[in-house]
Amino acid sequence: MTPAMTPARDISRLIEIMAALRTPKTGCPWDLAQDFATIAPYTIEEAYEVADAIVRDDLDDLRDELGDLLLQVVFHARMAQEQGAFDFADVVEAITTKLIRRHPHVFGDARDLTPGAVTDLWHDIKAQEKAEKAEKAAKATGAGRPPRDSARAVTLADVPVTLPALTRACKLQQKAAKVGFDWNDPRAVLAKIREEADEIEAALDAGDKVDAGAETGDLLFAVVNLARHLDADPESMLRMTNQKFERRFAWIERALATRGKTPSESSLAEMDALWDAAKATEKTAAAASSAGGHQE
Numbered sequence: 001m002t003p004a005m006t007p008a009r010d011i012s013r014l015i016e017i018m019a020a021l022r023t024p025k026t027g028c029p030w031d032l033a034q035d036f037a038t039i040a041p042y043t044i045e046e047a048y049e050v051a052d053a054i055v056r057d058d059l060d061d062l063r064d065e066l067g068d069l070l071l072q073v074v075f076h077a078r079m080a081q082e083q084g085a086f087d088f089a090d091v092v093e094a095i096t097t098k099l100i101r102r103h104p105h106v107f108g109d110a111r112d113l114t115p116g117a118v119t120d121l122w123h124d125i126k127a128q129e130k131a132e133k134a135e136k137a138a139k140a141t142g143a144g145r146p147p148r149d150s151a152r153a154v155t156l157a158d159v160p161v162t163l164p165a166l167t168r169a170c171k172l173q174q175k176a177a178k179v180g181f182d183w184n185d186p187r188a189v190l191a192k193i194r195e196e197a198d199e200i201e202a203a204l205d206a207g208d209k210v211d212a213g214a215e216t217g218d219l220l221f222a223v224v225n226l227a228r229h230l231d232a233d234p235e236s237m238l239r240m241t242n243q244k245f246e247r248r249f250a251w252i253e254r255a256l257a258t259r260g261k262t263p264s265e266s267s268l269a270e271m272d273a274l275w276d277a278a279k280a281t282e283k284t285a286a287a288a289s290s291a292g293g294h295q296e
Contacts, residue, residue, distance in 0.1 A: 014070070015088055018078045036079060043072040044162070055239065101125060123178075130158060155179055166234045169224040186229040193222045251278035 007013075021031040046069040053062040074088060081087040102125050104110040105118060113121065155178075159171045176182060183189050196219040203212035227234040252274040256266055263271060 011088075014074055015078070018071075018074045022078050022082065031075075034075070034079075036076060039072065039075055039079075040162075043069075043076070046072050051239075055243075101129075164235060166220075166224055166238060169221050170228050170234055173225055173228055183225070183229070186226060189222060189226040189229055193219065193226060196222050248275060248278040248282070251281070 020026070021028045024032065046065065050062065050065045050069050053059075053065045073091065077086070077088040077091050100107045102122055104125075105113045105121065110121065156172050156175050159168060159175060161168070163171065173182070183192075196215060200212050200215040200219060203209075203215055224234045227237055252271055253263060255274050255277070256262060256271075
C-alpha cells in the first residue's frame with residue numbers, strides 16, 4: 001500500500017509525493033507513462049501561466065502557478081533520478097553553485113560595482129562557463145570531431161531553439177549585437193521595416209503568396225529588432241496588444257448586444273465604428289485617470 005500523503009510546507013513532501021506517483025504498480029498510470037519529451041510542453045505552459053498571473057497582478061493565482069511550475073522541476077528531477085543521472089538535490093546544488101559563482105560582488109571579493117559593471121561581470125562569467133563547457137564536451141567526444149550541429153553559428157549556439165519565436169529572435173539579435181552585428185539607430189531599423197513591407201507588397205503584386213509569407217517573417221524579425229532597440233520586450237509587448245485587442249473586441253460585443261445583434265450579424269463598417277468608439281472611450285478614461293492622479 002502506498003502511504004497516505006498529507007499537504008506540507010516542506011519541499012521534501014513534494015518530492016515524496018512525486019516519487020509515489022512514479023512508483024511502478026502503485027503509482028499513477030498517467031505519471032508513470034510520461035518522459036522528458038512528453039512533460040516538456042507542460043513545463044513551458046506552466047511558465048506562461050506564471051507570467052499570465054503576473055500580468056493580471058493576481059498574487060493568489062501566482063502562488064498556485066508557481067507551485068505548478070515547481071512540480072515540473074520535481075517531475076523532471078524524479079525521472080532523471082530513476083535513470084541514475086541526477087536528483088532534485090543535484091538540481092538545487094547546481095543552481096546555488098551557479099548563483100554564488102555569478103555573484104562575486106555579493107559572495108566574493110568584487111565589491112561596490114555599478115549596475116553596468118555587474119552586467120559586464122555576469123556576461124564575462126557566463127562566457128567563461130561556456131568555454132569550459134565546450135572544452136569539456138570536446139574532450140568527451142574526442143579531439144577533431146565536428147560538433148553535433150555544425151550548421152548552427154557558434155555565437156548563437158546557446159540560444160534555445162524551443163523558445164517562443166519572438167523571444168528567440170530577440171535573443172539571437174542580442175547575441176549578434178555583442179559582436180558588433182547591429183544597427184546603431186532605431187530609425188535605421190524602422191527603414192528596414194519599411195523595406196520589408198515593400199518586399200511583401202512586391203510579392204503580393206506578383207501573386208506570390210509563398211514569397212509574401214516568407215517576407216512577412218522577415219518583417220516580424222525586423223519589428224522585433226526595433227522593439228529591442230527601444231528596450232521593449234517584444235513578447236511582452238505583443239501580449240499587451242493581444243489583451244488590448246480582446247478588451248476592445250469585448251466592448252464591441254457588448255455594444256452590439258445592446259442593439260440585439262452579434263458580431264456575425266453586423267457589418268465590418270459597423271464593427272470598425274465601434275472599435276474607434278472603444279479606442280476613444282479608453283483614451284478618455286486614461287486621460288481622466290491621469291488627471292485625477294495629479295490632483296492634490
